[in-house]
Amino acid sequence: MHEKTIAELAAALQAREVSSVELTEHYLRRIETLDDALNGYITVTAEQALEAARAADDARAQGRAGALTGVPMAHKDIFCTEGVRTSCGSRMLDNFVAPYDAGVVERFKAAGCPVLGKTNMDEFAMGSSNETSYYGPVRNPWDTERVPGGSSGGSAAVVAARLAPGATGTDTGGSIRQPAALTGITGLKPTYGRVSRWGMVAFASSLDQGGPMARTAEDCALLLNVMAGFDRRDSTSLERPEENFTAALDRPVKGLRVGLPKPFFGEGMAPGVARVLEEAIDHYKGLGVEFREVDLPNAGLAVPAYYVVAPAECSSNLARFDGVRFGYRCEDPKDLLDLYTRSRGEGFGAEVKRRIMVGTYALSAGYFDAYYLKAQKIRRLIADDFARAFQEVDVLLGPTTPDTAFRIGEKTDDPVSMYLSDIYTIAVNLAGLPGMSLPAGLADGLPVGMQLIGNYFDEARLLGMAHQYQMGTEWHRMAPGGFK
Amino acid sequence: MSLSRDEVEKIAHLARLAVRPEDLEGYARELSGILAFVEQMDAADTEGVTPMAHPVEASQRLRPDEPNEPDRRDRFQAIAPAVEAGLYLVPRVIE
Numbered sequence: 001m002h003e004k005t006i007a008e009l010a011a012a013l014q015a016r017e018v019s020s021v022e023l024t025e026h027y028l029r030r031i032e033t034l035d036d037a038l039n040g041y042i043t044v045t046a047e048q049a050l051e052a053a054r055a056a057d058d059a060r061a062q063g064r065a066g067a068l069t070g071v072p073m074a075h076k077d078i079f080c081t082e083g084v085r086t087s088c089g090s091r092m093l094d095n096f097v098a099p100y101d102a103g104v105v106e107r108f109k110a111a112g113c114p115v116l117g118k119t120n121m122d123e124f125a126m127g128s129s130n131e132t133s134y135y136g137p138v139r140n141p142w143d144t145e146r147v148p149g150g151s152s153g154g155s156a157a158v159v160a161a162r163l164a165p166g167a168t169g170t171d172t173g174g175s176i177r178q179p180a181a182l183t184g185i186t187g188l189k190p191t192y193g194r195v196s197r198w199g200m201v202a203f204a205s206s207l208d209q210g211g212p213m214a215r216t217a218e219d220c221a222l223l224l225n226v227m228a229g230f231d232r233r234d235s236t237s238l239e240r241p242e243e244n245f246t247a248a249l250d251r252p253v254k255g256l257r258v259g260l261p262k263p264f265f266g267e268g269m270a271p272g273v274a275r276v277l278e279e280a281i282d283h284y285k286g287l288g289v290e291f292r293e294v295d296l297p298n299a300g301l302a303v304p305a306y307y308v309v310a311p312a313e314c315s316s317n318l319a320r321f322d323g324v325r326f327g328y329r330c331e332d333p334k335d336l337l338d339l340y341t342r343s344r345g346e347g348f349g350a351e352v353k354r355r356i357m358v359g360t361y362a363l364s365a366g367y368f369d370a371y372y373l374k375a376q377k378i379r380r381l382i383a384d385d386f387a388r389a390f391q392e393v394d395v396l397l398g399p400t401t402p403d404t405a406f407r408i409g410e411k412t413d414d415p416v417s418m419y420l421s422d423i424y425t426i427a428v429n430l431a432g433l434p435g436m437s438l439p440a441g442l443a444d445g446l447p448v449g450m451q452l453i454g455n456y457f458d459e460a461r462l463l464g465m466a467h468q469y470q471m472g473t474e475w476h477r478m479a480p481g482g483f484k
Numbered sequence: 485m486s487l488s489r490d491e492v493e494k495i496a497h498l499a500r501l502a503v504r505p506e507d508l509e510g511y512a513r514e515l516s517g518i519l520a521f522v523e524q525m526d527a528a529d530t531e532g533v534t535p536m537a538h539p540v541e542a543s544q545r546l547r548p549d550e551p552n553e554p555d556r557r558d559r560f561q562a563i564a565p566a567v568e569a570g571l572y573l574v575p576r577v578i579e
Contacts, residue, residue, distance in 0.1 A: 099559045192539050206538070238542060304524040315499060322500070323574050329565035337500075345502030354503055357492070357511065358518050360499040374525050376535035381528065383536060415514055416521045430528050432539020456540055 002162040003479070009165055013070045020060075020070030024053040025112050030116040031116065031163050033087055034483060038139050040148075040158040042077050043161035045083050047208035047378065049187050052114035056414045058110055068222060069112030074164040076120035076155050078125055079105050079210070088201045089121040089133040091326045092321050092347035102199025103231045104168060104210050111226045113175055118126075120154030123349045124318065125203045127151050128421045129316050129411065132351040140183060141480040142446055143182055146405040149179030155213045156183040161483035167222050170200060172207045174400075174425025177437035179320060180213055181400035181449020184439040186466065186480055187213040187456050188220045191456050193238035194434035196231030204313035207306075207429045212404070216476050221245040222436035223366075224459060232466040248464035254288030257393040258463065262300040264398035264424055272443025273399050280440040280450050280469070281397070287468060294389040294396065298381040302427035303419055305382070307431070308362050308375035314352075314357030321347065354415060359375050383431040390455045394463055399424055399436040400449035420441070424451060438466045439475040447478070486516045 001023060004012065013017050028046050035041050049072060056070035080086045080098035088246040089094045102110065108115065111447050122132040130138040130153030134446060140148040141412045148157040152169030153318035159167050169176040171189035180187030195210040212223030224245045226431045233239045259282070261467075267272075281291060303370035323329040323343025333339035347357070389396060401421060411418040428435040433453055440450035454462040487495075492512045496503045503511060557570060566573035 048562065095563075097563060099556070099563060193542065232545070235544060236538065236542065238540065259567055297526065301525060301528050304522040307518060307522050308525070319500075324574055325560070326563045326565075333575050336577050337574055339498040339503040341497075346502055347500070352501070354511065354518070355497045355503060356499050356512055357515055359489075361495050361519070363513070364495075364498065371522070372539055373488075373535055374528075374530060375522075376537070377530035377533040379536040380533050381530070383539060414517075416517055419521070 002030060003484070004165070006068070006165045006214055006222055007216070009071050010068055010222070013368050014039065014065070016339070020053040020056040020072070020114060021050060023050070023070065024049050024072045024116070027116055032163060034220060035158070035163055037144055038141060038157050038161060039136055040055060040138055040154040040161070040163060041117040042075070042087055042089070042135050042154070042390060043121050045084055045115055048084070049114040049116050052431060053315060054110070056112045063327070064110055068226060070114070071165060072114040072116050073108065073154060074116045074119050074120055074158055074167040075105060076152050076168050076170060078111055078121060078170055079168060079202045079203070081105050081115070081118065082366060083471050084118065086118065086201070086484065087134070088125070089123040090348065091134045094134065094328065096327050100199060103196030103233065104227055107197065107226050107229070113226070119152070119167055121157055121268065121345040122151035122153065122199060123352050124149040124201065124350050125170055125172055126314070127177060127353055128174070128418050129155065129406070131412055132349055133410065134349060139408070140396065140405045140407065141483045143382060146407055146446070148184070149173040149182035149405065151212060153179045156180055156185055156187070159183070159185045159215060160480060161215055162479065166219055168227070169211060169213045170210045172204050172310060173429050175212055177400050177425050177435055177449070178210050178422055178450060180437040182447065184407040184447030184475070185215055185408035185481070186212060186217055186220050186438045186476060187211065187303055187437065187462070188224065188436040188459065189428065190459055191434045193236050194228045194459070196229070196234045196237055198231050198233040202317040202413060204310040204315060207310060217463045218249055220436070221463045227281055243460065245460050245463055248460040249467040250286070251464050253284065253465055255469045256289045256395065258284065258289050258291050259294035259393035259396045260291055260297065260454055261294055261296045261389070261396055261398055263296055268402050268423070269399055270403040270443065273448050274284050275451060276441035276443060276448040277399055283469065283473060289471070292393065293394060296385040296427065298378065298385050299427050302382055302430055305378040305421055306418060306426045306430060307358070307373040308371045309379070311359035312362045312372045312478060313357040313359070314355045315363060318352070318356055323347070348376060350398045351415070354477065379430045382427050386433060396453040398451050400451040404443050404448060432456070434462060436462050438469065439478065441475055442478070487512050487519065
């Protein structure tokens with residue numbers, strides 16, 4: 001049953017070949033036997049999932065089932081879930097039982113999807129390897145000595161290992177696309193403002209965006225149909241007409257103009273990744289896609305600018321964790337300052353503290369212009385580069401990551417080398433564009449991701465282009481040994 | 485940009501983060517490394533460039549000035565570390 005995609009599961013439920021309770025029990029059993037090897041879930045919500053599955057089966061019996069009613073899924077533990085711990089991978093929120101549901105969580109409840117559990121993640125989504133989680137690293141199902149990427153590493157690992165048919169993730173600098181690439185699944189970061197940030201624990205508010213993670217583009221489209229939409233409670237949510245993201249899946253890609261960004265194909269990309277991309281490009285050429293080289297002259301500035309903008313916004317957002325209203329409080333504070341500083345010092349891990357301090361410094365008196373303002377100007381240059389490219393081409397194609405999954409512990413001593421694993425994904429967040437990663441092959445037995453970047457609101461086109469590739473290739477069907 | 489131990493201590497204080505004295509050296513080294521890295525931004529000519537605030541130039545929505553959230557004080561205070569009579573408790577601030 002778990003080899004089926006979300007689209008196939010939805011069809012099986014509709015044909016009454018399986019009930020939601022049976023399906024949910026099947027996944028819960030898999031989680032129980034297999035997740036110890038991965039550490040993909042922080043909290044498993046078996047009881048609530050079965051209750052929701054029974055309700056979904058009732059709804060179907062009464063003729064009230066929607067497209068995904070009864071299909072179980074998982075939420076990244078950054079989305080608030082009423083009555084269920086929402087830890088954000090941090091000791092700070094280890095005792096935090098959310099008093100309300102995130103907008104995205106409400107939407108999946110309304111769609112009738114049972115939630116299997118909350119997935120592991122880098123602490124407050126700050127990391128590219130899932131090693132900064134308070135609950136320990138997540139392991140890559142393709143090689144458990146390696147990282148699954150981050151920060152949505154738990155969601156990526158459980159989808160790759162068939163411990164959930166699909167999951168939510170969030171992407172601030174690559175946190176959906178990079179782990180999707182390293183675990184061989186499909187993930188999409190929508191246009192900034194598409195998916196509600198209400199109830200999604202804030203890291204860097206001008207960049208954070210929730211999105212779907214699943215095995216195929218078609219499944220991501222189905223999940224995005226649930227997730228996307230205006231939410232008045234998120235001040236940057238965009239008012240757009242409802243859109244059916246599966247509508248363009250069958251559109252042929254013949255004549256599509258695709259740009260290959262020069263800076264994405266230079267040195268720094270591993271030979272195995274380069275070979276896989278060449279083959280993918282050849283496949284698209286066979287389908288009639290027209291390729292041309294495009295330049296993004298300021299792409300090299302993306303990672304430095306990001307490591308100003310993201311820490312600055314994080315230092316401000318994370319000021320709310322003060323040991324007073326919710327979350328971790330230190331023992332026996334001697335005065336108010338001691339309460340604040342020790343609760344924060346003990347509640348946050350090393351990477352979160354590093355970023356809070358970088359951000360505090362960058363925003364402090366006398367440095368604002370040189371750091372934050374400079375970085376926001378560079379964002380404009382980067383967005384303008386993309387705008388020029390999209391005058392010539394419809395979509396950009398490149399690698400998602402410079403290399404395949406690295407070993408646990410390999411990059412933990414050097415923050416900057418860790419940051420560079422997001423070198424191809426970060427510019428997309430700075431510009432607010434949609435981007436996705438889909439599996440395109442293996443290098444030395446490890447998955448390689450191909451990245452597609454679209455113009456604003458062009459998610460349907462990206463999903464269609466990815467779907468057309470998946471119709472003619474088998475990479476999205478690959479399952480890691482031991483989790484088949 | 486290289487940060488000294490003392491500067492890290494000052495930043496940590498501004499951020500209300502308790503840092504153990506033996507960790508200051510390590511943070512000074514790592515933060516200096518990150519700041520040196522982001523200084524690559526200096527190479528870009530940003531003269532006359534308008535800083536970007538929102539990628540799709542959306543403006544803030546306005547709504548009537550009416551309360552639209554129910555009072556959920558009990559719910560929210562149930563997860564607080566220490567409350568009494570509807571108030572959050574902190575160490576004494578006035579002697």
